[in-house]
Each structure stands twice: as C-alpha cells, then as structure tokens.
Amino acid sequence: MEKLMLLGDEALAQGALDAGISGFYGYPGTPSTEIIEYVQKSRQAEAANVHRTWSSNEKTATEAAIGMSYAGKRTMVTMKHVGLNVAADPFMNSAMTGAHGGLLITVADDPSMHSSQNEQDSRYYGHFAMMPVLEPSNQQECYDMAFYGFELSEKYHIPVLIRLTTRLSHSRSGVQRRDPLAQNALQKPDDLFQFMLLPAIARKKYKNLIKMQADFEQESLNSPFNSFSLQASDTSKGIITTGLAYNYLREVFGHDPIPYPVLKICQYPLPMEQIHSMYDKCDSLYIFEEGMPIVEEMIKGANFKGTKPIHGRLDGTLQRDGELNPNIVAKALELSDTYGKDIPEIVTGRPPALCVGCPHADSYLALNEAVKEYGRGHVFSDIGCYTLGFMPPYNAINSCVDMGASITMAKGAADSGLFPAIAVIGDSTFTHSGLTGLMDCLYDNSNVVIVILDNSTTGMTGGQDYTAFGKLEEICLGLGVEKEHIRTFVPFKKNFEEAVQIYKEEIAYEGVSVVIPKRECVQTLKRKHKMEA
C-alpha cells in the first residue's frame, strides 16, 4: 500500500476509512476540524457512501454515532475538547450502554490554548467514564489506532476515547496504509436491553463496567502502542511519557540511547503493574505528559511502598500549564539545553483580527453607535470569528464564555435589570446552542436584543456549512419571535445609518428582538471566486 503525507487528524480519518467505518459525525472545532474535512474530500468515502456531513453540535453528533453503533456499524464522532463538555451527557452514558458496532469518540485537546478558551484534558473524561483511552504519539499511530480502536471497541462492546492534541492534529508526516477492511453489515444488537439505561438495568451495566476495568488495564499492559523496558544503565531516574511527550524525550537524547528505564504510555487505563515495577527499581520518577497532570496525580495517589520523589508538573519540575516541547523536557532532566537569541523588544504582538472587508466589522461599528449612550458593558458575545470584535478598534463586546452563552447571559442580565442587554452570536453558533436560550427568553418575554451575525458559514474553523443554513428567520419565527421584531440588514458601510436605526428601535422595544445582519464571509466568498476562475 502507498505512503501518504498526512496531518495527524487526516491520518486518523484515513485509518478509520480503511478500517471499515460507516459514518463520521461531528461539529467543527480547532484542532479537530480537519478529520471530517478530509473525509468530505475523500473519493474513497464517497464511493463507500460513508456518512460525513456536519451535525448541529457535539451532543447531537455523539448521539447519532451511538445510534450508528447500535445498528452494528463502525462509527466515529469528532470534536474539540470543550465540545466534549457539550457532549458530556451522551459520552458518559455511552460507557454504560457500551457499543455494538465499533464506536470511537475522538476529542482533540488544545494545550496552550492556541484557539480555545481553556486547556482541559480529555483524559480526565476518559477516566471519569471508565472508558479505554488511546493517545497517539505520531501520525502513523493515529492511522493504526483507528484499526486497533475499533477492534478494542468491538471486543469489549465499549466506546473508546481517542485523545489528540494540537501539535499532532496539525502536524504532517508520512503514513503507511494497510489493506482496507469491509464495513460491518446492518445488525441490531443481540441484547435489546443493551441501550436501555433504566435504573434497574443501569445498575447491572455499571457493575459490568467496573468488572471490565481489569481487562482494560490488561489491554494497556499488552498494548502495541505502549512500550516498557527496565533494561537500563542508570536507574537513578525512571521516565514515564504520555502521547507525544515521548517524541520530545527521544529528541533530546538525539542518537544516544536513553540511559534510564522508559515507559511510553499511549493507552489507558494506566498499566499500573509496570509503573509499580519502575518505582521499585528506580530512585525517582519523571512524568512527561502533554496536558494536565492526570498521570502524575494518579501515580502520586497509588499505593507505593516508600517515599521516592515523583517529578512532573505538580512539583514544578515542569511548568504547570501549556504544551511541552523538547527544551522543557531537556531542562527537566538537567540535560544541556539550547537557545537562540531573545526576541528583540521592538517586536510587537500581532493578535488575530477580523479580515479586511469582514461583515462583522460593519455590524459592530453600527452596534457601537447604537449603544454609545449607555456606555460599555451591555454586549454579551459568543465563540467565533466575531469574538475578535473585542479587540480595538471595535471594543464592541464584553463576554465570551461558551457556545450559546451570549443569549442566556444577556437574559440573566436583563432579568437582573440591566438595560439594554444585547447578545451577539454567529449563525453557526446560534444553530449549535442558541435556539434553546432563545426559547428561554421568549418564555419569560425577557427584554433582550439578540443579534445573529449571519455570514452564512462556520467562519473561525475555516468555512464549514451548518444545519440551519438559510433558515434563521424561519426558525426564530417558528420559535415565537414576533415577525415585526425580526429585523435584517446588509452590513455594509453604506447601510450604517439604517443599521443603527434598526438596533436603536429594537433596543427600545421591550421584549425579545432578533436582528440579523446578513452578508457572506469574505473568506468563503474569495474561495468560491477562486474555484470559479
């Protein structure tokens, strides 16, 4: 089979395609987006009729994947780390129902918050749900883990969490393909109680999940992706790496052999037996993990005989936050480190900004004018390109918490008497998590103005489509917003006066108003023109 140059995201997607997957579900989110984008461009996926359209949000995506697994087929759901919060309900319960067809839940974490509002570590969720977790260390492992993950999932009838991190998701390298497997045939579960979590059944299923933990640990001990050797010239240190931290360890030793015992962990639950034997043999342990110190916490909580030092992020041997790199690992091991020159002081930050010609810019300039008389602090916003409206010269918004929170925070503030209370949310974000918040506002007739910035795409992640495309006004109308308080305009400079007037009128109206500035994203427009040219 051929060798391909693939991003980590793409390698996992290609692996799943070759491993006989029948459907991908997901909502775009950096750094996970490229998995489904790759599948959407794949001729192989098209020929095999693999499901590959976007879902409304991570929760609906996860539930659809559980349904596909119910029907006996292999499936994967993809999301970024904070998306797993949205999908937490089906995720946690999928460990209870278990899988029928192989079910992979792929979550891409973003340590250092390159494009996220926090750096939560999805391995905690895996531990929480008592589910096996796979964490590839390179692109080839991404590919191979799709095969392995489906096997593991179908062997134990359990969903498997695949945890990626930004540096692997968005790094490219050579990947060797294997012969593809056929898809599973449609087949209902043998046990029709399997997906029925009534308390009496759930209690039995939970006992079974607990019982399987020993099997899962045995799988980790034998995993082809973990490696362990106590054969070493120097046992003053024992080194444990997780995921791609292993690469940084190999990098800092270059062509020299590593003198210490090393345990490479890419599959969880932790292989505790190996960790115990390393602790017994070595004078100290060093733990390098990309993300939060979950392994370090678990090892420190283990029942070791003795008080040998365990070094990691918790004792300050490594920085507590942010992603790792070879220099951090070298310093922690007191190896010689290299550094170029400091960045000259004249170099200034260049934060991301709204594109030249972005429709959001015109929407914000008009909004600023309309709320000028009330001062700052009245505009709740959300997650998307338009969050950049916080930056100068706009300084237009005052919050960014989670998907959909603009509407509900505006409601809570309005309920407290804040006037005006304005929500600014993107069209795709509104589709993801805005509808239910709008219904709350309507139920109470809260005094809010909800601005749905319609650029007709999911912009921040690079321009994906979304499920409510072209239907925003009808949806608002259908949910019960009064027709005369659903207002639209085209955000261009020439329409500034009209826009200000609309905002002002709807601020003056006591009740729920929706304002929809509608103009296509300049990036997707540019791409269309290029394709036509």
Add this chain to the structure above:
Amino acid sequence: MKKDIILAGVGGQGILTIATILGHAALSRGWQLKQAEVHGMSQRGGDVQSHLRLSDSEIWSDLIPMGQADMIFSVEPMEALRYLPYLHSDGWIITNSTPFKNIPNYPPEEEVYNQIKAIKNHILFDADSIAVEIKARRSMNIVVLGAAIDKLGFSSQEIENSIKAIFARKGDTVVEANLRALKAGIDISS
C-alpha cells in the same frame, strides 16, 4: 543530514505553500519530514509559523528545539525576528523586507532591519518589488524561496521539479510565473 526550518509570516501570506514545495523536494530525495502547522484563530491575520523538519534519518519531535533551527524563512521582516530563540548560532535568516502592517503599533522599519542585520547570516531584500518587476505579483513567497534554497542545500533543479509538480494543476501560466520568481530569488543570493 537534517534541515530544520522555521517558516514565518502573517496568516494568509502563503508560508504553507513553501512548506509543501520544500517537503516535496525532500521526499523526492527519499528523506523524511515532519511539518507542524498553525490552523484556527491565528490564521485570521495573526502571526503564523510552521516548523518544517527534513532529515535523511528518523525525526522525533514535531517541534524544532529552540536554538537549533538551520533557518528562519520569513515573508515579513518583523515576523522573522519573532523566532530568534529558535535560530542556531550558525543559522540563516532569509526574509522579505516588505512589512505587513495590520497593527497600529508596528515598529519603525529601520529598527526592524537593523535587528535582522545584526544576525551573522542574513539575506534581507524586497521580494515584493521583485515579484512585481518580473510580473509574478502573487509569487513573492517563491522569490524568497529562491534566495533560500542554496543555504538549505537544494539544487535549483530539485525545487523547479517540485514547483512544476505542485502547481501543475493550476496551469502553465502559474507554473511559469513561479519558476521566474524562483530564478529571481536565486539571483539575489548568488
């Protein structure tokens, strides 16, 4: 043999194209590569960088260790300076001199140039003007590439082949413009 290159610029300036060309040339030699890219928020006009690692033996880390880059390849002068902690003491800075000013507090250009000139091995030149001169306005990044390939140990023939392979589907006019840009860049460095 290894080449570690930091590619720098502002979102949308085409540094990933450079990574694709160099990667293609390296693979044609039977080398391995790892290339860490920046996707997401920073692509909206923020500073972007890519770590491109090429080697005839196994590459472990996706990130280049600080102090070990053989080259900072930049299509924007201030962005070249942002990655100085990565540059090896014998490494090269090859950069376009045309600033990309999408921020209000861009430093005086002369100060930026002086900092670049303070690095032992540097090539600082106006690749935008050259691209316009040779009627390949959109190939500024390839002009900079031309100035860099000799320092990276690639022959012009290798890079030409890669440009032809990568731009083939865009038609002869685009291929020709990029080959002109490459040659113009090579002339600068020789």
